[in-house]
Amino acid sequence: MKLDLHFFVGAHRIVFMDTKEIAPVPPESAKPYSFEPASPLSVEEPIAWYLHHAAAAADKAGLKTVRTQARVAFMRQFGQRCKVARGAREINDVAATVGVHRNTIWNIERGDSLPDAFELEVLAKEYNTTPTHLLGGERHEKAPPIGMVPRSVQAVQVDAFVYVPLFDARSSAASGAFNDIDAVIAMRPFDAHFIRYELGISHNDIAMSVMVGVSMEPWLHSKDTLLTDLKDRDALTEGIHVVRLDGALLVKKLQRLPGKILRVSSYNQAYEPFDIHSHEDTGRDFAVLGRVRWAGVAFN
The missing domain is CATH 1.10.260.40 (lambda repressor-like DNA-binding domains)
Incomplete structure (x- = not known):
């Protein structure tokens, strides 16, 4: 071998x-x-x-x-x-x-x-x-200084950031809601990718306001900051909306019911829901101003 x-x-x-x-x-x-x-x-x-x-x-x-x-x-x-x-x-x-x-x-x-x-x-x-x-x-890791962005009733995009107007809710309600430059407290920066892609808001008709009261607890608390899409006013998408009722701005949950009825309710069970009927007096001061898309929690 x-x-x-x-x-x-x-x-x-x-x-x-x-x-x-x-x-x-x-x-x-x-x-x-x-x-x-x-x-x-x-x-x-x-x-x-x-x-x-x-x-x-x-x-x-x-x-x-x-x-x-x-x-x-x-x-x-x-x-x-x-x-x-x-x-x-x-x-x-x-x-x-x-x-x-x-x-x-x-x-x-x-x-x-x-x-x-x-x-x-x-x-x-x-x-x-x-x-x-x-x-x-x-x-662009840092947003330009807030003072460089002039106050506006609409959001302003600067490079990779969108500056959203923060309104004094009480002053804004008295002047017609989100259209008075004197009610703008500050311009708050957000990452443009977050606004345009994650939230899917391609326009600049957005506004911020501060939550007042306890009607939406435990979901929202007083002094929480809200970002509202002002073009989303048809209330067809169930969720939290900003509404104007008798001269006051309220944050409420809206639900469409048969018969062209809009149910307005709160998360806090101490607040009774109420309905808005389409046949009611058109002169009543009620309007859906937009849908809340984001909220920031304030820790006291």
Whole structure:
């Protein structure tokens, strides 16, 4: 019986009890590159992520896969920044100024396409920002000082922040609710991504006020701060709304009932619910002013 032992430096082959050769075992550096495909939601820094994985890719197929994953993540984030920068402006208005079809702006914001260099410069000018910011090269970690934002009855977007007017509820009720500049106490900054995406409010008709009374306890307490969408006035979405009743601003839970009846109730059981009928005297001072979308708790 013949015994052959073969030793090689680098790639190895071993033959025992036979002369039949077996395939060489490739060195570690020659193994094909593999990685877990990344979701666009999980890649926070697509450029850095791409460069890291591209350096380890062993072939063109692996490099192409890495590039595709990084590009999808980059386009999605770029689109989000463009939508935040657009704020409450209509897509048609922006498209007309840039000189493209509205679907072009829509596709950019959805993360389906990227503008060319010229369109990028024009978009940045229109959005009062810079191409570098839209591309993700600037990080606005701090909001501009509140004193730099003039008081307004509507929200004002500055870069990556939306400043929402905080109203004195009593003064605002006396003057007609959320339309008197003298009732604006301050402009409070919010992350624009939170307002535009998480809350889904694309316009600037939003206002803040301070909860008064205990009618909504234990959900809301006196001095809690409320953010209200002033365009959501139809009360078709059940939830907490700000209403005006006989000259006073109230925070109540609204429910639609058959017969065009609107039930107005409180979370505090000590406060009796009441109904608003469509056939009642139209001269009655009652109006739905908006739906509460966010609340901040005040600890006494």
